[in-house]
Amino acid sequence: MGAPKGLNPAARLVADMYDAINRPDLSGMIRAGHADDFPEITAATALLEQDAARLDRYESALRQYADPGFWDDMTPGGVLALHDGGDMARNVLAGRPAFNHRD
Numbered sequence: 292m293g294a295p296k297g298l299n300p301a302a303r304l305v306a307d308m309y310d311a312i313n314r315p316d317l318s319g320m321i322r323a324g325h326a327d328d329f330p331e332i333t334a335a336t337a338l339l340e341q342d343a344a345r346l347d348r349y350e351s352a353l354r355q356y357a358d359p360g361f362w363d364d365m366t367p368g369g370v371l372a373l374h375d376g377g378d379m380a381r382n383v384l385a386g387r388p389a390f391n392h393r394d
Contacts, residue, residue: 298322301335348383355379355389 298306302321308331309318320326355361356379361371368374379389 299336301332301339302326304335304339305329305331345383345386348386348388352379352383352389 298321305326306318306321309315309321317326321329321332326332356372360366361375364370382391383389
């Protein structure tokens with residue numbers, strides 16, 4: 292039995308985990324909203340927030356790479372992709388924003 296959709300993703304994850312290990316008492320507390328102090332929810336929240344931040348960086352870079360203007364050879368100063376040379380990808384893979392200026 293999955294947790295209700297109204298729960299935050301971390302609480303849903305932890306409630307489903309407790310269901311999977313046959314602990315309906317604990318999953319029920321979470322679903323009822325009586326488990327805000329569970330350390331498992333705090334840990335799951337932190338991990339999910341890190342993953343969301345990483346995904347946001349990836350999507351930001353992909354949006355830039357997908358923009359036709361990024362590849363337009365009529366852009367004054369030349370094709371942006373040529374100037375980028377993969378910097379955006381390296382930045383997001385290293386945990387930095389796509390445009391991580393060093394100046």
